[in-house]
Amino acid sequence: MLMTIALILLVLWLMGFVVFKVTGAVIHLLLIAAVIVGLVQLFRGRRL
Secondary structure, X not given: OHXXXXXXXXXXXXXXXXXXXXXXXXXXXXXXXXXXXXXXXXXXHHHO
């Protein structure tokens, strides 16, 4: 599920550079947040 969200955010981020100049920064920040959350989930899962 996290991979699906990351893929959707990646597509929206790329669209932000091409189509939506104003929302590009917001989508970029959301993508960074998704990557950070993904890394935290990955490392917490391996500690068990």
